[in-house]
Amino acid sequence: MAHPAILQPDPAVMSRRDEILKQLKKRVPDTVFITDEEGRRTFETDALTAYRCMPLAVALPGSTEAVSAIMAYCWENDIKVVARGAGTSLSGGALPSEDSIVVCISRMNRMLKIDEDNRVAQVESGITNLAISQAVAPRGFFYAPDPSSQLACTLAGNIAMNSGGAHCLKYGVTVNNILGLKLVLVNGEVIELGGDYLDQPGYDLMGLMVGSEGQLAIVTEATVRIIKMPEIARPMLLGFPSSEAAGACVAAIIGAGIVPVAIEFMDKPAIHVCENFANAGYPLDVEAILIVEVEGSEEEVALLLERIAEIAEDHELQHKRISQSAEESAAIWKGRKSAFGAIGQLSDYFCMDGVIPLSRLPEALLRVAELCRAYGFDVANIFHAGDGNLHPLILYNANEEDELARAEACGAEILKVCVELGGCLTGEHGVGIEKRDLMPFQYTEADLVQMMRVKSVFDPDWQLNPAKVFPLSARELL
Amino acid sequence: MQPRFHAPETVEDLADLLLGYAQEGLPVEVRGLGSKLGYGRPVQTAAVVSTEKFDEITLYEPSELVLSAGSGTPLAKIEKLLDENGQQLAFEPFDLPPVLGGKPGEGSIGGVFATGLSGSRRVLSGAARDHILGVKAVNGRGEAFKAGGRVMKNVTGYDLSKLLTGSCGTLSVLTEITMKVLPKPEQSSTLLFFDVPEAAAIELLCKAMGSPFEVSGAAHLQPGLAAGLSDKPLRERAESVTALRVEGFEGAVRYRAAKLKQKFAAFSDLTELSGDRSRRFWSDIRQVRPLQSAGRPLWRISTAPSRAADLVAALRHTIDLKALYDWSGGQIWLETGATSDANAVELRRILADFGGYATLVRAEPGIRASADVFQPLEMRLMEITRALKASFDPAGILNPGRMYSGV
Numbered sequence: 001m002a003h004p005a006i007l008q009p010d011p012a013v014m015s016r017r018d019e020i021l022k023q024l025k026k027r028v029p030d031t032v033f034i035t036d037e038e039g040r041r042t043f044e045t046d047a048l049t050a051y052r053c054m055p056l057a058v059a060l061p062g063s064t065e066a067v068s069a070i071m072a073y074c075w076e077n078d079i080k081v082v083a084r085g086a087g088t089s090l091s092g093g094a095l096p097s098e099d100s101i102v103v104c105i106s107r108m109n110r111m112l113k114i115d116e117d118n119r120v121a122q123v124e125s126g127i128t129n130l131a132i133s134q135a136v137a138p139r140g141f142f143y144a145p146d147p148s149s150q151l152a153c154t155l156a157g158n159i160a161m162n163s164g165g166a167h168c169l170k171y172g173v174t175v176n177n178i179l180g181l182k183l184v185l186v187n188g189e190v191i192e193l194g195g196d197y198l199d200q201p202g203y204d205l206m207g208l209m210v211g212s213e214g215q216l217a218i219v220t221e222a223t224v225r226i227i228k229m230p231e232i233a234r235p236m237l238l239g240f241p242s243s244e245a246a247g248a249c250v251a252a253i254i255g256a257g258i259v260p261v262a263i264e265f266m267d268k269p270a271i272h273v274c275e276n277f278a279n280a281g282y283p284l285d286v287e288a289i290l291i292v293e294v295e296g297s298e299e300e301v302a303l304l305l306e307r308i309a310e311i312a313e314d315h316e317l318q319h320k321r322i323s324q325s326a327e328e329s330a331a332i333w334k335g336r337k338s339a340f341g342a343i344g345q346l347s348d349y350f351c352m353d354g355v356i357p358l359s360r361l362p363e364a365l366l367r368v369a370e371l372c373r374a375y376g377f378d379v380a381n382i383f384h385a386g387d388g389n390l391h392p393l394i395l396y397n398a399n400e401e402d403e404l405a406r407a408e409a410c411g412a413e414i415l416k417v418c419v420e421l422g423g424c425l426t427g428e429h430g431v432g433i434e435k436r437d438l439m440p441f442q443y444t445e446a447d448l449v450q451m452m453r454v455k456s457v458f459d460p461d462w463q464l465n466p467a468k469v470f471p472l473s474a475r476e477l478l
Numbered sequence: 479m480q481p482r483f484h485a486p487e488t489v490e491d492l493a494d495l496l497l498g499y500a501q502e503g504l505p506v507e508v509r510g511l512g513s514k515l516g517y518g519r520p521v522q523t524a525a526v527v528s529t530e531k532f533d534e535i536t537l538y539e540p541s542e543l544v545l546s547a548g549s550g551t552p553l554a555k556i557e558k559l560l561d562e563n564g565q566q567l568a569f570e571p572f573d574l575p576p577v578l579g580g581k582p583g584e585g586s587i588g589g590v591f592a593t594g595l596s597g598s599r600r601v602l603s604g605a606a607r608d609h610i611l612g613v614k615a616v617n618g619r620g621e622a623f624k625a626g627g628r629v630m631k632n633v634t635g636y637d638l639s640k641l642l643t644g645s646c647g648t649l650s651v652l653t654e655i656t657m658k659v660l661p662k663p664e665q666s667s668t669l670l671f672f673d674v675p676e677a678a679a680i681e682l683l684c685k686a687m688g689s690p691f692e693v694s695g696a697a698h699l700q701p702g703l704a705a706g707l708s709d710k711p712l713r714e715r716a717e718s719v720t721a722l723r724v725e726g727f728e729g730a731v732r733y734r735a736a737k738l739k740q741k742f743a744a745f746s747d748l749t750e751l752s753g754d755r756s757r758r759f760w761s762d763i764r765q766v767r768p769l770q771s772a773g774r775p776l777w778r779i780s781t782a783p784s785r786a787a788d789l790v791a792a793l794r795h796t797i798d799l800k801a802l803y804d805w806s807g808g809q810i811w812l813e814t815g816a817t818s819d820a821n822a823v824e825l826r827r828i829l830a831d832f833g834g835y836a837t838l839v840r841a842e843p844g845i846r847a848s849a850d851v852f853q854p855l856e857m858r859l860m861e862i863t864r865a866l867k868a869s870f871d872p873a874g875i876l877n878p879g880r881m882y883s884g885v
Contacts, residue, residue: 115782115784116688117681117684117688117783117784118684118782118783118784118808119687119688120782140690141688161633162633162637164631168631169630172604172608173631175608175637175640176604176608185858189858191856191858191859191862193859195782195833195834196782196833197780197781197782197808197833197834197835198600198601198605198780198805198808198809199594199596199605199644199780200835201835201837201852201853201855202852202853202855202859202863202881202882203641203644203645203649203863203866204594204607204640204641204643204644204645205641205859205862207607207637207640207641207643208636208637208638208640208641210637211633211636211637212636212637216636228688228689228690229690230690231690251541251542252541254541254542254543254661255540255541257564257565257661257662257664258661259543259660259661296692296730297730297733297734297737299729299730299733300726300727300729300730300733303727303729303730304727355629355630355631355632356629357539357542357544357628357629358539358541358542359539359541359542384631386630387629387630387631388542388629388630388631389630389631422627422628422629423627423629424627424629424632424634425634426632426633426634427629427631427632427633428631428633429633430633431633431634431635435634439634439635442627442634442635443624443634443635444623444624446621446622446623447623447624447625447635448635449621449623450617450621450623450625450638450869450870451625451635451636451638453869453870454636454638454641454866454869455636456869457862457865457866457869458862469635
């Protein structure tokens with residue numbers, strides 16, 4: 001797979017750059033604009049660093065009104081807009097185009113209201129994921145979706161990609177935890193959906209907005225569900241002699257009527273790197289581990305861990321360790337959550353995000369291994385096992401000519417396998433630019449056309465986050 | 479004149495049929511098994527298209543928590559199969575048919591998702607739309623398409639499955655639905671507090687929901703409503719009833735119920751239902767059994783729990799009503815006196831000060847034709863709604879007017 005093409009910049013916009021920036025600054029005075037080359041460089045890529053493109057300018061608005069004014073100006077002047085949170089997208093979701101204004105929402109990071117009675121919090125969308133949980137923690141609450149990048153990533157980005165995390169097996173992903181949104185439409189109009197009550201009248205526009213990758217509107221505020229912390233949450237480490245045994249154990253746990261808060265899987269290469277990095281106490285003599293977390297009262301936690309351990313005994317269990325303290329639990333999770341960073345210190349990597357039906361896990365792992373071997377890459381597997389969301393990390397060397405292109409090609413083959421096994425291209429990272437051209441493997445023309453028609457309802461000229469999600473040629477089908 | 483009735487057997491036949499009607503610009507009524515025809519604005523069309531022939535469970539993998547079924551599959555058939563495997567639909571689909579004069583448990587899975595109404599467990603486990611993983615459907619252009627898939631997590635493209643959930647057949651005809659299923663709790667236990675005044679009762683429910691004890695049902699019945707329950711001893715209680723449910727493994731349920739009793743020890747008039755008695759109580763709530771008087775309009779209001787009691791008090795000044803609160807007070811079922819518009823204008827005027835929305839769930843067809851059954855949308859949202867309708871169904875042939883005039 002060659003690098004996905006980026007649209008040719010609009011010459012009419014490029015030639016008017018100075019005038020556009022002058023007008024924008026005049027119309028939206030309370031916004032910080034970054035126009036110099038040095039400053040813009042920060043925004044030319046996101047966490048998918050293989051792709052870079054310098055935007056026309058970057059706007060850092062401080063209010064919904066400012067976002068609205070920027071959007072209205074861009075609408076009147078046919079200028080494309082790329083919404084950005086913290087730029088942690090792994091799919092190139094925040095990659096700008098040369099002729100676009102990046103609207104970076106990160107300055108809008110205030111907690112507006114915590115409402116314990118109704119168990120909701122109202123926030124500006126540029127707040128980081130972790131900051132929400134931290135703000136409500138003194139009252140014993142937390143915000144459930146917890147992507148690995150939660151320290152940095154914004155809620156706005158989570159909403160755009162419908163982010164998940166390790167604990168979504170029990171608590172759901174972003175869309176299941178949002179009650180209200182304030183949005184700026186492409187022409188600058190502001191609308192509100194839902195609120196501090198459940199569900200909404202009419203069509204489920206909130207369900208549509210979450211996961212729409214910044215292509216339908218820009219979210220400036222949200223009302224999120226907050227949840228009371230459990231009395232006790234406790235992880236257990238289980239080690240197995242093979243990935244197959246670990247996979248079968250996951251299916252057996254769920255089959256037994258137990259849905260833990262999280263079931264995370266790591267294979268041997270991932271275990272070794274993470275253990276080296278975080279000293280989490282992972283066993284090094286096993287082929288795969290599961291981190292299984294359960295919660296509830298002391299008695300309930302003990303009972304569930306015992307039942308799960310019994311099930312694991314039937315699946316060639318090699319190693320078992322139940323966390324004995326808050327510190328030990330934190331260390332176990334630190335190893336898992338720092339996995340991407342730890343691997344990044346050793347090698348360049350390309351992180352996949354395919355999903356498969358759990359029953360096809362052994363086959364999927366086998367085929368991932370075969371593909372990586374055929375392409376000559378090492379692979380480390382980390383994934384949310386409870387919901388079949390695989391994150392194979394393809395390790396490559398960016399300094400070697402062609403290696404990135406081959407790693408991408410290998411990744412594309414892996415995602416095709418996921419689709420072939422009944423799964424999908426992306427479970428929580430989004431399509432972005434990275435998987436745009438793979439969409440026809442999962443969807444027929446008719447499927448894509450219906451999605452694109454919906455896009456056109458909100459963004460008739462396709463000005464929002466251009467060249468993402470749909471193959472460039474697909475728009476001709478409309 | 480009787481409308482022409484179609485029950486296509488294949489997706490291709492359905493697509494051809496809809497294409498034909500679209501070309502002629504002739505509207506069709508979309509239905510599953512017809513158990514919820516009294517919901518929404520009445521639709522008058524020359525033809526009816528039923529999904530009743532799409533009635534097979536096409537995939538069930540208990541250990542993957544996933545089930546796919548044709549949209550015309552009876553809900554009862556799905557719930558029976560799940561039950562045999564110790565699983566359930568965790569959003570506890572609201573049992574609409576008995577509210578509209580039908581029998582409990584009637585209807586198709588397509589109807590469950592097309593109306594998108596969730597039961598008491600919604601406060602803990604999410605709504606119908608939170609459990610839909612994927613759909614296959616035919617739009618008003620006669621094009622078969624799919625959205626989503628069969629895996630638990632999927633952000634590949636826009637989530638059209640959620641958009642179709644609750645759209646009452648106005649965007650597309652669902653042909654197959656894939657949903658998340660979950661283990662059925664081993665034990666169910668319900669604490670009932672009697673004679674707690676309304677505002678204090680809602681506060682109790684909110685406190686319980688804000689506890690770590692995983693309350694999976696939080697309801698309040700005004701005085702007199704217990705008479706409409708199926709449990710005989712409870713029927714004799716004239717006072718208000720405030721209910722909290724906990725579910726899960728036996729030991730955990732015992733523990734949580736005890737903790738809740740301790741937490742609310744100030745409310746001393748209480749009783750505990752467990753096992754089947756607890757399940758029967760919530761099955762009554764699932765069909766608002768105490769509010770099934772034919773002839774009286776029934777409203778469903780969604781608002782913030784903390785404002786619910788004040789809202790009902792404000793409504794009571796001018797509207798003759800009985801209220802059953804669910805979802806910790808966030809969902810209010812309101813049976814009102816019959817007036818020419820089922821109190822629609824007055825109710826929404828007062829609701830506007832509190833926030834939320836109201837749906838007229840039961841009323842005479844004449845009233846449903848003239849009053850706003852679904853909450854009127856703000857102008858810009860209505861424009862978006864119309865444009866979305868046109869993107870799926872440009873000729874406007876699918877259930878036209880069922881939700882909103884011109885949609």
